[in-house]
Amino acid sequence: MMILSVVLIVLAVFGAPLFVIIVASAMLGYYKEGIDLMAVAIEVLGIANMPFLSAIPLFTFAGFLLSESSAPKRLVRLTGALLGWMPGGLALVALAASAFFTAFTGASGVTIIALGAILYPALKHDGYPDNFNLGLVTTSGSLGLLFAPSLPLILYGVIAEVSIDNLFRAGILPGLLMLLMLSGYSLWVARGNEKPLTPFSFKELAGALRESIWELPLPIVVLGGIYSGFFAVSEAAAVTALYVLIVEVAILREISPKDLPGVMRESMLLVGGILIILGVSLASTNYMIDAGVPQTLLAIVAEQVSSQASFLILLLLFLRYYVTPRCFYYIAIG
Amino acid sequence: MSDRESGLLNRLERWGTAAENASLVILLGAMMLLAVGQIVMRLFFNSGFVWADELLKLMVLWIALIASVAASRSNRHLRIDVVSHFVPEKFARLPRLVVDAFAAFICGVLAWHSYRFIELSIEFEDTVLVGVPSWMAHSILPIAFALMSYRFFLSVAGSAIDMLRTKSP
Numbered sequence: 379m380m381i382l383s384v385v386l387i388v389l390a391v392f393g394a395p396l397f398v399i400i401v402a403s404a405m406l407g408y409y410k411e412g413i414d415l416m417a418v419a420i421e422v423l424g425i426a427n428m429p430f431l432s433a434i435p436l437f438t439f440a441g442f443l444l445s446e447s448s449a450p451k452r453l454v455r456l457t458g459a460l461l462g463w464m465p466g467g468l469a470l471v472a473l474a475a476s477a478f479f480t481a482f483t484g485a486s487g488v489t490i491i492a493l494g495a496i497l498y499p500a501l502k503h504d505g506y507p508d509n510f511n512l513g514l515v516t517t518s519g520s521l522g523l524l525f526a527p528s529l530p531l532i533l534y535g536v537i538a539e540v541s542i543d544n545l546f547r548a549g550i551l552p553g554l555l556m557l558l559m560l561s562g563y564s565l566w567v568a569r570g571n572e573k574p575l576t577p578f579s580f581k582e583l584a585g586a587l588r589e590s591i592w593e594l595p596l597p598i599v600v601l602g603g604i605y606s607g608f609f610a611v612s613e614a615a616a617v618t619a620l621y622v623l624i625v626e627v628a629i630l631r632e633i634s635p636k637d638l639p640g641v642m643r644e645s646m647l648l649v650g651g652i653l654i655i656l657g658v659s660l661a662s663t664n665y666m667i668d669a670g671v672p673q674t675l676l677a678i679v680a681e682q683v684s685s686q687a688s689f690l691i692l693l694l695l696f697l698r699y700y701v702t703p704r705c706f707y708y709i710a711i712g
Numbered sequence: 713m714s715d716r717e718s719g720l721l722n723r724l725e726r727w728g729t730a731a732e733n734a735s736l737v738i739l740l741g742a743m744m745l746l747a748v749g750q751i752v753m754r755l756f757f758n759s760g761f762v763w764a765d766e767l768l769k770l771m772v773l774w775i776a777l778i779a780s781v782a783a784s785r786s787n788r789h790l791r792i793d794v795v796s797h798f799v800p801e802k803f804a805r806l807p808r809l810v811v812d813a814f815a816a817f818i819c820g821v822l823a824w825h826s827y828r829f830i831e832l833s834i835e836f837e838d839t840v841l842v843g844v845p846s847w848m849a850h851s852i853l854p855i856a857f858a859l860m861s862y863r864f865f866l867s868v869a870g871s872a873i874d875m876l877r878t879k880s881p
Contacts, residue, residue: 398819423850425776
């Protein structure tokens, strides 16, 4: 058994698809316990028993549509009109626009491509050091992770059976803190920049607002709807997806209906990769619960860790070095 | 491989992609309409369909599995890709062939057990939604894993042919 587990790890390192490794480890466990392997297939059907999961394909699709349209450009113009007059303005614009866009596209990495392509050359042009720009664009791509309706939070809520609304509320402060600290650092980097500041202009702001008039209701509906509890996450996702589809394809006509299947496929490739891992993990998690893995882990941790602070440090290290989709499960169980 | 055979494979490829795209488009579209329809019913008529929620969840299952097949075709499954970064391409082929063969095998086994489960569920006449036989809703399971197994097998065959060609020019 030990040897087979090692073989699995080696196969994983050599690039076997992760879901295959998880299926194989679940099968190995079930086989050892003498459970019919049919159980693995039945566990995968658990995908169809999870509430709110439809939010994931719908938000991802909406995010891909938005990033294919000119919405990122409009968003940068609008945040530019709002924040661009401050010292270090462009870096702040990058952070704010990215945090916002990431939250809406579900922190799937789309932000870096959609906004980075606009922001990176602009930052360079404004005289920021190159390494800083690269760092800023990539870091800000995950800034929205803690704000509604980010997909990792939804996924965590669904699996750990924690209220997703509470997760979103809990994410606001740490998210803002991250935003604030990164903004502070950006101001520090920009301190020597001698470029004259562009003054704040009401005309530019009005123009930017008028240009993004169709996208403006989106944050109100989604954020207002979710934070107020008027919409469930999955409902907000459906409204967002349908609204974005109508606006970008029928009203603004920035995406032709001909390209639509391509965008849908592209967004679903990402979703498929995530959901299949979720599905097969249901099987391996159940095996681990049966085998008492969580209790063993908990016992080890309780023996070694005495204070809350050292537990937090350990948890951070664990998350830092063990960030696979499975880490959700261990925490969820622990 | 004769021209006619590879022509057939190419056609299968095109039809397969088209079928995946069509089902994803239909499922995603239906999901949006159904979910929004449900909200409209709730807000304005204070009612809704009891089966809508279950149907939505089944659609998520279908999307997950079909998209997973599509991800196998486009080679977009999540992998830990360390080795190929450090090993020159010539030596990366063999490990790639091995892991894909392993993936084809595991998906095949899972497809087989899913099929056994479907058989059982036909026998017990399980139902989902309002009296729909559950094997209809769950039949995507063996189909999707069988297709994934086939995709990984094709990829193994591709790498093997590549390796043979470079060895004996």
